[in-house]
Amino acid sequence: MQNTIKQYDAEIEKCKSIFLKKFQDYGAAWRILRPSSLTDQLYIKACRIRSIEEKGMRKVNEPIDLEYRALVNYGIMALIQLELGENDDMSMNKHDVEQNFDKHAAIAKELMMNKNHDYGEAWRDMRIGSITDLILMKLLRAKKIEENEGRTIISEGIDANYLDIMNYALFALIKIEENKIVKTEKT
DSSP states (O other), X not given: OHHHHHXXXXXXXXXXXXXXXXXXXXXXXXGGSOHHHHHHHXXXXXXXXXXXHHHSOOSSOOXXXXXXXXHHHHHHHHHHHHHHOOOSOOOOOHHHHHHHHHHHHHHHHXXXXXXXXXXXXXXXXXXXXXXXXXXXXXXXXXXXXXXXXXXXXXXXXXXXXXXXXXXHHHHHHHHHHHHHHHHHHHO
């Protein structure tokens, strides 16, 4: 598990770097989005990943790992929106954005560690395509919860789905990085 924590931390730092650079470029323009719009954006990213997996090629020259990083970052945006509420006030400063990122990343990491303990790191034996499918399933669940105006009878709320999506995306990123290392070692 110690290796997983190091790998997880390294991948979340790469996501955070992108998040903060995009904040410098665009500010907090995403604050205008409703959580349902962020769910749809997550869905679009996950669909692109699955499409590339199924077709075995892509026409837009963006690496797949950037799409998984986008899933993490949009997940954090969605969690912030759930907490703060949608707002067209985009005056968040870098410190507030970074603090919010770190807070939600820490919640996701704690969840990952607890589930990893209980499931015995079963994700390591999964195919990346299966991880993508689970992300899509979580997104469809989130959309259904949104259609039900946030009400559930027995299930976790929408925030739990966002956290799982982030963690599955981070697992995929770890597996992608491990595959790069194996390929480098073989050459």
